[in-house]
Amino acid sequence: MIRQRARGWWLIVACLLGAVMAPAASANEAVNPNAVQGVWTLKAPMPTARDRLAVVGDGARIWAIGGESRSGTDYVVSNVVEIYDPGADTWSTGAALPTAARDLSGCAMNGKIYVPNGQGGTYSAPTFLATLWIYTISSNTWSTGANYPGTPVPVLQAVACDAANNLVYVAGGVSGTSTSTAISNKAYVYNATSNAWTALPNLPAARYGAMGFFANGLFLVAGGDTNNTAPALNSVVAYNPSTNTWSTQAATMTTDRNLAAGATAGGALLAIGGGFASSNSVLNSVDSFNGSQWSAWPSLNVARRLLGAGTAGGFVCAIGGFDFYRAGTACDVDSGLCQTNECYSYDQSFAVQSATPTASTCGAGDAVYQLSLQGVNGYTGSVTLSALNLPGGVTAQFNPNPVQVPGSAQLTLSVGGGAAPGSYTITVQGSDGSSTQTTNVVLQVVTAAPGAPNLTTPADNATNVPLNATMTWAATANATTYDVQVAEDRNFAAVIANPSGQYGTSWSVSSLLHASRVLHWRARAVNACGASDWASANRFSTVGGPDPGGSCRLADVNCSGGAVDVTDIALTAQAWLDQVTLGYFEADFNQDGNNVINIADVQIVAAAWGQ
Structure with missing residues (x-):
């Protein structure tokens, strides 16, 4: 055979390692x-x-x-x-x-x-x-x-x-x-x-x-x-x-x-x-x-x-x-x-994750979880799923099982009539024969809808709330998820954000709020038996907005610090002309008595002030 070196000609041949089914290793x-x-x-x-x-x-x-x-x-x-x-x-x-x-x-x-x-x-x-x-x-x-x-x-x-x-x-x-x-x-x-x-x-x-x-x-x-x-x-x-x-x-x-x-x-x-x-x-x-x-x-x-x-x-x-x-x-x-x-x-070959951390049943019934299995750096093996720590009266079924990674599966926990009400942590385990990975999900067996949550931030009448605000609330017993609403009016006729099915006790706005606005927000708790009433709404103003807890009214208060004039209503009038809500000035602009503030109401008041 010919071999090439710096001092001669040889055919250089490689030592080839075949793939091994048991994890193989050869390296410096x-x-x-x-x-x-x-x-x-x-x-x-x-x-x-x-x-x-x-x-x-x-x-x-x-x-x-x-x-x-x-x-x-x-x-x-x-x-x-x-x-x-x-x-x-x-x-x-x-x-x-x-x-x-x-x-x-x-x-x-x-x-x-x-x-x-x-x-x-x-x-x-x-x-x-x-x-x-x-x-x-x-x-x-x-x-x-x-x-x-x-x-x-x-x-x-x-x-x-x-x-x-x-x-x-x-x-x-x-x-x-x-x-x-x-x-x-x-x-x-x-x-x-x-x-x-x-x-x-x-x-x-x-x-x-x-x-x-x-x-x-x-x-x-x-x-x-x-x-x-x-x-x-x-x-x-x-x-x-x-x-x-x-x-x-x-x-x-x-x-x-x-x-x-x-x-x-x-x-x-x-x-x-x-x-x-x-x-x-x-x-x-x-x-x-x-x-x-x-x-x-x-x-x-x-x-x-x-x-x-x-x-x-x-x-x-x-x-x-x-x-x-x-x-x-x-x-x-x-x-x-x-x-x-x-x-x-390297430490692991795949990860098991649940897009549904918590699910509930109202007495007997099925709780459904969406699972995903992701490989790490190209892992494409077959993973068998199982559920551990199941309470009495509860059975588990995965579809499909095993799962080819990357892939997804649905876990259904079937709750029988004899299962006791309560909250249970279930371990979802994936194994490919050599590696085992787990994640936890929560099963709630409930008998009634939850109570309304207590809102925490933004607090009622908060000012200078950032445009990327995070709404938080206290956890409610037996709540599975929460719905949130943000509106430009106190009656929530003009809702600008309405996220539902939120796990945990917070939600951050996905699109920035408008600056210099007075807004309202509320939340409610949900489980398999139903939804609570909406919590009493909190009113707040974003950065640059007025004090939503103040007593400034156009008819009798000097809002701008000088003579009451068009300056006091300009922001609100312009907001409505831009199809943005009034917030704080609702009472003054409800001219037609129908409890819905609209552009006609703003135009009437603006005209009265010389606009």
Whole structure:
């Protein structure tokens, strides 16, 4: 095989990590898939600098397996296995790979790690190993499975595990000598239960150095390269086991990538670093796939290709690689090999929320809640819902259940005739098998409508109330929601805001109130048995308005501080001419006795004052 270094020409091949169904991890950098604004943090470096290694996580720890290391001035194949614990940020040594090998790919499932094929020997006389190495995590021991059946034997394949069916998928790769290379379009699946390989339809086009993922029932092969001179690929192809066919996906990565690392985290697929041999490039960029599109993630601290990556212990980590003699953090300036370990931390994969925090029944009946489930950084898993702490006589039903994230569901709590009146906190729990998230809702079982609330702010006759006012009131026993009204007249014939179904004991205006106005507001409480009477309204003036509690009347009071004249009514008259209400001057402008102030009333008074 040809390999390109600063001191010679070699074909650079990437160690590709297949997606693992148990959270996988392999990294010298860690990324937080649930906080895309986060950063990669440099962690304890891998003890042995290596590239072209397999990096695999089982959800708790991360294995860095084999690859290529340095001996004197030579690059040599390695059988070293080192294990990273992200929680403790420490490394330990695992059982050595039975045969030293580089250009490895691997994945983990059901308590075992699978590493198919590898390259031994030297670059001038390589040996291509069709061995399937199998590592048992619990015993720290290696064994072998049936040999890879294809010829010639490729390395740098896309590898992914389907844990539900105990299958290992492999596709593509490269084989050859220092004078010729052969890029493969072959694909196979290994059944770990029967220890047998089965040929799949060929890839749409040969590629090597691609990343492998298994997600949503598909084997995805992302990026890579079709030869040693063309640019790398950003395309993704998918194998569908149910139809036994390949298809090209519409969504492509934001960056062409070869020799990159793949990992899964929180439901997102990550394409990490990489580069291209013929242009001596290394990348620090990261792409994530949320099930429908690829988007950019925070970049690595150290640009690298031929690295590995995986997830474990709430971290996704990027480990090892080759930085083309750039002497990056924990990378050797002479060999270009890296010990670098960066990780990104994440805490949850989805969130359960309720748009209906409280619902009620009037005796027996149904209380309905609207739920939403949102993924974090591309999580698209299936979540099963349940209700905890149900009181006697109450049953719960979710529709649908389970819920594909992102998605929504309706919770119906059915209250039987034997349920005691009262307020109950119900815990709604969502679980995807590895992560559990909760939210609380309140069920009220009532037998009568609530009483009217007591208004607090703005208080009656308050002045200089801001235009973005917040109305508050005291909680009322057995109230589920509240209705609020703001009007320009005391009879609430000219209502300017009428929000209903408000949870809690406050409401902030959504559109700014008019300045220099006298307004009125009131509220009432509501539950499943009915609504209370409206509370007695509070009158207030906004910034720049008159004192609504004063005794200023046009007929007998000097409102402006000078002689009573048109100035005293100008504001109010103009307000009505602008179709804004009178507020404080209601009594003076009710000229026609019908208890509704209108523009005709204003015009009569304004005319009397010379307007």
